[in-house]
Amino acid sequence: MKRITIYDTTLRDGMQGSNITYTLKEKILIAIKLDELEIDYIEGGFPLANEKETEFFKQIKRAKLHHARVVAFGSTRKPKAKAKSDPQVQALLQAETPTVIVVGKTWKEHVKYVLRTSYAENLEMIYDSIATLKAEGREVFFDPEHFFDGYKDDPEYSVQVLRTASEAGADVMVLCDTNGGTLPSEVTRIMTELPQKELKPLGAHFHNDSGTAVANSLAAIEAGAVQIQGTVNGWGERTGNANLCVLVPNICLKMNYGANACKNLKHLTNLSRFVAETANIIPDRRMPYVGETAFSHKAGQHVDVLNKAAHLMEHIDGSLVGNERRILLSELAGKSTIVRKLEKYGEFDKGSPIVKELITQLKNAENEGFEYEAAEASFDLIIRKTLHKYTPLLELNNYHLESYKTGDTPAKTVGRLFLKVNGKEVMGAAVCVGPVETLDKAIRDALMPFHPSLEDIKLTDYRVRVLNPESATEAKVRVFITSSDGKHSWNTVGVSRNIVEASWQALVDSMEYYYNNYILK
Numbered sequence: 001m002k003r004i005t006i007y008d009t010t011l012r013d014g015m016q017g018s019n020i021t022y023t024l025k026e027k028i029l030i031a032i033k034l035d036e037l038e039i040d041y042i043e044g045g046f047p048l049a050n051e052k053e054t055e056f057f058k059q060i061k062r063a064k065l066h067h068a069r070v071v072a073f074g075s076t077r078k079p080k081a082k083a084k085s086d087p088q089v090q091a092l093l094q095a096e097t098p099t100v101i102v103v104g105k106t107w108k109e110h111v112k113y114v115l116r117t118s119y120a121e122n123l124e125m126i127y128d129s130i131a132t133l134k135a136e137g138r139e140v141f142f143d144p145e146h147f148f149d150g151y152k153d154d155p156e157y158s159v160q161v162l163r164t165a166s167e168a169g170a171d172v173m174v175l176c177d178t179n180g181g182t183l184p185s186e187v188t189r190i191m192t193e194l195p196q197k198e199l200k201p202l203g204a205h206f207h208n209d210s211g212t213a214v215a216n217s218l219a220a221i222e223a224g225a226v227q228i229q230g231t232v233n234g235w236g237e238r239t240g241n242a243n244l245c246v247l248v249p250n251i252c253l254k255m256n257y258g259a260n261a262c263k264n265l266k267h268l269t270n271l272s273r274f275v276a277e278t279a280n281i282i283p284d285r286r287m288p289y290v291g292e293t294a295f296s297h298k299a300g301q302h303v304d305v306l307n308k309a310a311h312l313m314e315h316i317d318g319s320l321v322g323n324e325r326r327i328l329l330s331e332l333a334g335k336s337t338i339v340r341k342l343e344k345y346g347e348f349d350k351g352s353p354i355v356k357e358l359i360t361q362l363k364n365a366e367n368e369g370f371e372y373e374a375a376e377a378s379f380d381l382i383i384r385k386t387l388h389k390y391t392p393l394l395e396l397n398n399y400h401l402e403s404y405k406t407g408d409t410p411a412k413t414v415g416r417l418f419l420k421v422n423g424k425e426v427m428g429a430a431v432c433v434g435p436v437e438t439l440d441k442a443i444r445d446a447l448m449p450f451h452p453s454l455e456d457i458k459l460t461d462y463r464v465r466v467l468n469p470e471s472a473t474e475a476k477v478r479v480f481i482t483s484s485d486g487k488h489s490w491n492t493v494g495v496s497r498n499i500v501e502a503s504w505q506a507l508v509d510s511m512e513y514y515y516n517n518y519i520l521k
Ligand SMILES: [Zn+2]
Pocket: 013, 178, 205, 207
């Protein structure tokens, strides 16, 4: 079986994405997660860039990764210098990583306009830099920048670049599609034309500007690449990089190639969500394999088939990548959808009175404006209540919120609530900008002494929809909340003419769902 090594660049290329930054501590935590999945290489960054990057290489050594090799990224030496005394090359050595990756020019246009040096000197720069790093005992990967464009412009010169790097001792040469403009058919053609037998092994690094980064990576593997690079969730410069959360399962489950990460695929969904949470970005619900809707089913008939033979409706078993099947509820929901939902509580058939009762409740709630399709946790609580498997977390006595603003200062909300928890009267209070935030903090304030683990719950998404806009300010609103404890995520819903009340319902559902499913369990 052909083996593929997986190279992650979330912490370097991934940080070029808009709105993406990680603190030093977060970078270390992400690296540890990647190591748990047995990703083979983790590119840590550019040691010359700033102190944070330099410090990363120091601290990651102490983290003692079990599997992954940490890689420092840099470029070839400057024209007309010596690699031995070049600050770029020196910085790569000072990072003290077992592996380094060196980026060099391949496209003649870049040599001419960016480096402003001769084609021969560019080759010399590549050779000298790689040979110097090899002499220091490093594993060296070479990144021929804009390789595919360079090849289209002048195949001979770009092959000469690869030959030079190969002769200098590069261990793998990672063909880069730096501007992401290449299509899979071109990858296949170009890689097939290369004299691969005369060169060191090839890898590939694709950007997603044509929407084909994953497809290009798969084409590259089929055309001979043994190393593939990408980022978690595909986030990176511009439209991003090849998405490892899609690429790795394709390699392991569809192409039947071997990779160390294949045996740990069940951690993949968790990795995707962990990185999203760390970046403070709402995960793409429709992402293949790891997205929330990747294994969700709606129409009654689909669910009927699902009950009989899941493989007819799903391309893989979602649990293989740590994801789970979601049965979406709607007015269209057939009895089989409800039977599926009940599965975790026992066996019920379509004719059971419980199923009938739940369908009635669902229809009534939908008439009120509730929608459970994207709020399965709220529906889970309805099931629990119907089956008498529900333990209330709190009982509300009253809440009181007051928003105020003085002159030009930002608005503030003061909130106070009185609850009964475990038979005791408790009070919670908070002061924040918005009313929902205040309510959320005040509930936690009251509950924390009883259930400290509620602190782990984060609201990752909050959406409001106006149900009947024609009623203007008297309209009903529906609030959806997505919550996460870092391992699981769940959605809840609330409906009211009062936005604070709708939010209250969704917030309490979120905590009660967590309490019943994960604390009491
Ligand atoms: Zn890149």
